[in-house]
Amino acid sequence: MSAGLITRKLLKHLYTKRGLSDSEIASFIGIDRTAICHLRKAYDIKTRKSVGELGEEYVIKKLTALGCEVKNLNEQDKTSLYDLLVNKVLRIEVKTASDLNGTFNFSLTNKPECNHIESDHRIFLPNGRSKKLYRKTCDYIVCVGIKGKQVYPFVIPSKDIPDNLQNIRIRPKRSHKYNEYFQKWEYIKKPDAPTSDPK
Structure with missing residues (x-):
């Protein structure tokens, strides 16, 4: 045709x-x-939102519903070290992945073609890929798994991400070390964080 x-x-x-x-x-x-x-x-058929955009939208809506003030830094600067600023102090990185045979695979590295430069917050791995040192660039990584209309959010403190870890693989239906972070929005709402109570 x-x-x-x-x-x-x-x-x-x-x-x-x-x-x-x-x-x-x-x-x-x-x-x-x-x-x-x-x-x-x-034909003026609009391009669908990317999986990453859907994940960020979900996190913004969720945190806003919890009474948080959320600023999307990607709207101002695509090179920002993190994605969202919550209540003017908490730095949030959002990673999104679609379901693949019951597994979500969240990539934490960048290809050599991205031409990143090594710095105090970015390292190069033996395979040539670069990786941000998330413990230096954000407070939490929110990994958003999307399976059809179901969403599986994992709120992981950045200090719990090893510097050399290249991806996070999560199988929500099985026992997995990252499942302890499932729906842990209270980490962002912890008592010492300057946030208001959910409405």
Whole structure:
């Protein structure tokens, strides 16, 4: 099928209703992925939010509902050392992962192509990847696992993340060391943190 024969209705159904990616649609129809991207733009079919954006939105809504003041630093500076500033003092990093066979895999490193520079808060690992020293850049990492419409949040103190750890793999249905952090929003709301009570 040529790109000219793809109607807006068909493309919207595949992209919005079925949730297929541009690459999956292109493969299904038998044309180049860039043609699908151009068609979506021409048909004014908005790009879906990334998994990372969905995770950040979830955390912002959750903390706001708990009565916290939340500032999204990514809206001002994509190079910020952390994602959210809570109650003007707590630095939160958000990591998001989709379910893969009952497991969430949260990457903590960056590829060499990112061209990061080693510093007092970033190290390079033997495999060439770089990693932030989260104990220096944030107070908590909130790992948000997304499985369909279910959300599995894990609130992990950054001091509990080893400097050389490259990813966090969590299987919420099994006994796992990170399961103790599941829904631990009270860490952010701990008594010595200047936050108000949930409303």
